[in-house]
Amino acid sequence: xxxxxxxxxxxxxxxxxxxxxxxxxxxxxxxxxxxxxxxxxxxxxxxxxxxxxxxxxxxxxxxxxxxxxxxxxxxxxxxxxxxxxxxxxxxxxxxxxxxxxxxxxxxxxxxxxxxxxxxxxxxxxxxxxxxxxxxxxxxxxxxxxxxxxxxxxxxxxxxxxxxxxxxxxxxxxxxxxxxxxxxxxxxxxxxxxxxxxxxxxxxxxxxxxxxxxxxxxxxxxxxxxxxxxxxxxxxxxxxxxxxxxxxxxxxxxxxxxxxxxxxxxxxxxxxxxxxxxxxxxxxxxxx
Amino acid sequence: xxxxxxxxxxxxxxxxxxxxxxxxxxxxxxxxxxxxxxxxxxxxxxxxxxxxxxxxxxxxxxxxxxxxxxxxxxxxxxxxxxxxxxxxxxxxxxxxxxxxxxxxxxxxxxxxxxxxxxxxxxxxxxxxxxxxxxxxxxxxxxxxxxxxxxxxxxxxxxxxxxxxxxxxxxxxxxxxxxxxxxxxxxxxxxxxxxxxxxxxxxxxxxxxxxxxxxxxxxxxxxxxxxxxxxxxxxxxxxxxxxxxxxxxxxxxxxxxxxxxxxxxxxxxxxxxxxxxxxxxxxxxxxxxxxxxxxxxxxxxxxxxxxxxxxxxxxxxxxxxxxxxxxxxxxxxxxxxxxxxxxxxxxxxxxxxxxxxxxxxxxxxxxx
Ligand SMILES: Nc1ncnc2c1ncn2[C@@H]1O[C@H](COP(=O)(O)OP(=O)(O)OP(=O)(O)O)[C@@H](O)[C@H]1O
Ligand SMILES: [Mg+2]
Numbered sequence: 284x285x286x287x288x289x290x291x292x293x294x295x296x297x298x299x300x301x302x303x304x305x306x307x308x309x310x311x312x313x314x315x316x317x318x319x320x321x322x323x324x325x326x327x328x329x330x331x332x333x334x335x336x337x338x339x340x341x342x343x344x345x346x347x348x349x350x351x352x353x354x355x356x357x358x359x360x361x362x363x364x365x366x367x368x369x370x371x372x373x374x375x376x377x378x379x380x381x382x383x384x385x386x387x388x389x390x391x392x393x394x395x396x397x398x399x400x401x402x403x404x405x406x407x408x409x410x411x412x413x414x415x416x417x418x419x420x421x422x423x424x425x426x427x428x429x430x431x432x433x434x435x436x437x438x439x440x441x442x443x444x445x446x447x448x449x450x451x452x453x454x455x456x457x458x459x460x461x462x463x464x465x466x467x468x469x470x471x472x473x474x475x476x477x478x479x480x481x482x483x484x485x486x487x488x489x490x491x492x493x494x495x496x497x498x499x500x501x502x503x504x505x506x507x508x509x510x511x512x513x514x515x516x517x518x519x520x521x522x523x524x525x526x527x528x529x530x531x532x533x534x535x536x537x538x539x540x541x542x543x544x545x546x547x548x549x550x551x552x553x554x555x556x557x558x559x560x561x562x563x564x565x566x567x568x569x570x
Numbered sequence: 571x572x573x574x575x576x577x578x579x580x581x582x583x584x585x586x587x588x589x590x591x592x593x594x595x596x597x598x599x600x601x602x603x604x605x606x607x608x609x610x611x612x613x614x615x616x617x618x619x620x621x622x623x624x625x626x627x628x629x630x631x632x633x634x635x636x637x638x639x640x641x642x643x644x645x646x647x648x649x650x651x652x653x654x655x656x657x658x659x660x661x662x663x664x665x666x667x668x669x670x671x672x673x674x675x676x677x678x679x680x681x682x683x684x685x686x687x688x689x690x691x692x693x694x695x696x697x698x699x700x701x702x703x704x705x706x707x708x709x710x711x712x713x714x715x716x717x718x719x720x721x722x723x724x725x726x727x728x729x730x731x732x733x734x735x736x737x738x739x740x741x742x743x744x745x746x747x748x749x750x751x752x753x754x755x756x757x758x759x760x761x762x763x764x765x766x767x768x769x770x771x772x773x774x775x776x777x778x779x780x781x782x783x784x785x786x787x788x789x790x791x792x793x794x795x796x797x798x799x800x801x802x803x804x805x806x807x808x809x810x811x812x813x814x815x816x817x818x819x820x821x822x823x824x825x826x827x828x829x830x831x832x833x834x835x836x837x838x839x840x841x842x843x844x845x846x847x848x849x850x851x852x853x854x855x856x857x858x859x860x861x862x863x864x865x866x867x868x869x870x871x872x873x874x875x876x877x878x879x880x881x882x883x884x885x886x887x888x889x890x891x892x893x894x895x896x897x898x899x900x901x902x903x904x905x906x907x908x909x910x911x912x913x914x915x916x917x918x919x920x921x922x923x924x925x926x927x928x929x930x931x932x933x934x935x936x937x
Contacts, residue, residue, distance in 0.1 A: 454673045457642055459688070460662040461667050464692055477678055
């Protein structure tokens with residue numbers, strides 16, 4: 284009996300290791316190859332020339348002005364996309380939950396729709412819109428964030444929806460209102476702080492998506508980081524790949540920092556938060 | 571039949587002796603959801619400092635009435651006045667109310683103290699004053715030592731106490747309680763309801779307390795309003811409601827009532843072979859159902875008696891004997907001193923007598 288169980292456990296362990304190793308190879312190998320490729324010169328000798336060139340910001344941005352512009356644009360895009368997405372979604376979703384619960388399904392459907400629309404179709408649809416955007420706001424790449432908000436909508440919706448489900452929005456807002464809070468105060472001081480984790484993961488997804496976006500920017504002939512990399516790749520493959528690797532690391536760092544900052548809570552330790560989660564889950568079950 | 575009793579009530583007094591409550595008037599409130607008339611011409615007046623409990627079966631409109639007063643629901647028709655001011659169209663956050671909800675409603679990201687301070691912050695009270703007020707309120711509900719706890723670190727009863735402290739901290743004109751105790755277990759419920767009453771008398775705030783638990787309503791309220799189908803059936807002091815219900819719905823809903831066949835003679839009725847006085851509003855001459863409380867009947871062993879004991883149970887302070895009075899399979903509940911429960915073995919023959927307390931008779935004999 285126990286021997287059987289032990290052998291099963293061993294098989295499971297083995298399976299686990301195989302899966303982990305395969306995924307490490309799958310994700311790690313391209314990164315390693317990038318590093319390998321950027322540390323060789325034309326004769327195949329080991330060299331740090333590419334990376335030291337990249338580290339010299341002044342020189343690199345005069346040599347590849349697109350790279351600098353693209354980098355700045357991508358940062359701006361990430362920030363603006365997150366802000367617009369939150370300003371758009373959080374109040375809307377809260378309001379729908381409170382006042383128009385009948386519209387919940389419709390809003391969900393609309394928010395999830397972009398998942399089903401291929402980027403190229405989106406671009407075709409957005410072209411006339413961007414004619415107006417360019418007319419009113421100019422051709423700056425930063426305005427791509429309107430399109431990006433549409434792109435991140437499904438992911439952000441899912442994250443925020445989970446957050447809203449976890450709290451009793453209606454009772455909390457009614458309690459706050461009875462104490463004298465207007466809708467703005469309810470939103471900023473009661474709903475938002477309790478959506479912390481959800482807002483964070485929505486932002487997380489938005490940043491990740493924005494930093495990696497290429498298709499729409501390229502088709503609209505705007506330069507973001509990915510487009511810049513692609514352009515450089517045409518003249519200097521090594522720099523392009525090095526920038527790619529650097530930007531991946533950069534994205535990791537940003538996402539890691541975000542999760543770290545968001546994970547801190549003034550007085551509740553992660554353990555008590557976990558405890559709270561399981562408790563509220565239990566309360567739901569008994570209700 | 572609706573009766574708006576003007577029974578004298580003791581208005582709550584604040585600690586310094588002065589009445590602090592304000593009058594509340596709901597006039598002709600109507601609210602429909604599709605075909606459902608949640609409120610159907612509801613008129614209700616609360617005297618300053620009074621605690622009125624709204625009682626009624628599920629879906630009778632209690633919560634809707636309270637939410638209309640709170641401004642969380644707009645009445646289709648009618649007026650809401652607090653302290654002589656028309657609040658019908660004033661938004662919730664401008665109404666100066668304290669509310670305690672059935673669901674736990676503490677802000678999860680704030681400590682008990684911060685929760686209590688929330689309303690004071692919105693009123694721009696300076697920090698020092700705010701802190702001492704919050705401390706005072708937590709003291710009032712007996713939770714001074716829990717001030718720095720979060721909701722998830724407190725029991726349900728403690729959370730509702732903090733919610734009460736939070737509601738009272740802003741010195742609201744009116745306190746609204748919508749089944750604040752229904753999520754708690756029986757013992758805590760009794761303890762906390764007595765505490766709510768004590769605090770309410772101490773601060774003297776006019777209070778509307780919604781509940782479907784009659785014992786709770788009778789125990790804490792100055793007056794109890796019994797609702798059915800969006801209307802008030804009767805509003806009166808607990809004693810009056812119990813001893814002089816205006817109709818059989820109220821009689822049935824509040825306390826336990828036996829429905830006995832009898833004969834009405836206008837002001838008296840013959841039931842179980844004896845004559846008893848009838849309450850105003852009883853059915854005129856003719857066959858009637860007389861509503862008699864278990865404690866308004868006596869039962870005695872009688873070998874020649876028409877009745878048969880079906881069961882007898884010991885309930886602590888008193889006992890209860892269920893008797894078949896010898897009619898068509900009727901069951902009559904009689905309250906007896908707990909010491910005599912043992913005398914009534916099932917199957918024993920007995921006679922029933924009314925004690926002569928007034929009862930209500932309704933037309934027809936429905937059994
Ligand atoms: N938002 C709503 N939409 C539709 N119908 C509603 C709504 N709120 C209440 N009702 C209906 O109005 C009637 C009164 O509801 P209300 O909540 O006031 O009852 P209640 O007396 O508080 O009952 P309970 O004791 O179950 O809480 C019910 O029939 C209910 O179905
Ligand atoms: Mg209710």
